[in-house]
Amino acid sequence: MNDSVRPLLDIRGVTKRYGATVAVERVSFSVKPGEIVGFVGPNGAGKSTLLKMVSTFLVPDEGSIELAGHDVVKEPLAARASLGYLAEHNALYDGMRVLRYLQFVGRARGLARAELAERLAWTIGACALEAVTKKRVQECSKGYRQRIGLAAALIHDPPVIALDEPTHGLDPVQMAAFRDFLRSLAPRRAILFSSHIVGEVCDTCERVVAIHKGKLVADEPVSALSKRANASGRTLDQELVRLLEPAQASTEAAR
C-alpha cells in the first residue's frame, strides 16, 4: 500500500465514555482506498461503539474521525454522505416492501431519479435480492435481511464502507459469496469490517485491527499474523487471543 495515499477513513485518538466506563480509549488507525480492514475483538470490546462513532450515531468525547476528508462532528452530513453503514442489529423498516425501502434510502441520500434507478438495479443484482423486491422486509429470511441492509449501505456508491458483523445470519455459502463480493468492492473504497470470528476476518481482509477493553491492541497485516501463528504452531484464533490478552500471553511466555 502506497503510504502517500490519503486515508478515506481516519480515526485519531478517539475516546468514548459512558459515565465512569471508558468504552473506547485513544484509538487511532486509518483505512486507505483499496483496503479491507478487519476489526476484531471479543464481545464488549468497543467495536460497535467505535463503528457507531464512525457512522455519526455517537459523538466522540475526544479525538476526531474523518470520512473522505469530512470530520464526523464538524461536517456530519457530508461525512454521512460518504459512508455506507451496516449497523450491528441491522434494523430495517419491517412494514416496507424491499424495493420501496431501498428507494427511500436512495432518495434520502439525495440520488436523483436516473441515478437511483441505475443504483437500484446494481445493488439488487449485486446483493441477489431479485426474488424479494416485492416482499415486505418482515417476510424475508435473516440472510435476506442482511443483504437488504448491505444493499441500503451501498445504494449511494459510498467511498467508505463500515460493516458491523455483516455475516451474522448468513449460511456458509452466503458467507463465501459475501467475501468475494466485499473483495470486488475494495478497489477505490475503504472498507472496515467488524467481526469476532478471526478466521472469517483473515479470509476476507489484508489487515487486522484488534481492540480489547476499548484499547487498540494490534494493527498489522493478516500475513504477519498468519506467519507468527504458523511459526509458533498456533491457530489464528489462538494468536489473536495472545494479542487480546497480553497479560495472559506474558504469563504463558514466562512458563
Next chain:
Amino acid sequence: MTAKPLGLLAGARVIASREFAAWFDSGVATASTIAALLLANSIFMNEFFLAGRIDMGPFFARLPVLLVLFLPAQSMRLWAEERRTRTFEVLVTLPLATGSLVLGKFLAALALYGLFLVGTAPIVVMLCVLGAPDLGLLASGYLAALLLGGLLLALGSLLSALSPDQVVAFVLAALVSAALVLSGDERLVAVLDGLFSGANVGTWIHDVFSAIPHYEELVGGIASAPALAYFVGLSALSLWLTTTLVRRLRT
C-alpha cells in the same frame, strides 16, 4: 457517486412520504382514523337533526375533545416506535438534517389528520345541498381545526421523542392535550376559581394557557393575530424542542 446531502425541505419531503405511506402499513393508525371519522360525522349528524342549524358550529365545538384521544394515537409512534425497533439509528445516520427528520414526521402526521378533515367533506356538501351555509365561517372553522390539530401533533411528537415507549407517549400526549383543551371549559374554570378563591387560577389558566379561547375565536370567524401566533408559535416551539431532543438522543 456520493450525492450532495438534501436541503431541509427536500429532506423533510422524503421523510414525510415514507412516514405517510407507513401509516397505512399500521392497522392501528388506519383504524383510529376511520373510527375518529365515524365518530365525528355521527356527532355532527346527531346535533344537526336535534338543532336543525345549517352550520358546523356544533361539530367544531365537539372536535377538540375528539382530538385529545385521536391525535395522541397518531403521534405516539413518531419517535418511540423508531427507538423500539432500532430504526432510529438508521434514520439519524442518513445524510439529512435533524430538522428534516422532525419536520418530515410532523408533516406526515399533519397530512393524515388532513385526510381526516377531508373525510368530513360530506357534511359540508350536505349543508350546501340543504341550505346556504356561511362558507367563510366554514373555512375559518377548518383553519382552526387544522391549527389545533397541528399544535397537538407537534406536542405529541415532542412527547414521543421524550418517551421510551408508545404507551407512555400516548398517555403523556393525551394528558397534555386534555389540559390544553379542558382548561377552556367554563365549568372547569369555575371549579378551579372556586377552589382557589381570590387567585382566579381557572381564569388565569384559561386566558394564558388554554388553546380553546384562540380556537373559538377562529371558529367564530375572527382570524386574530394572537390566536394565529399562539398556534403557530407553540407548534414551532414544540418542533424546535423535538429537534434539540432528537439531536441529544444521538450523543
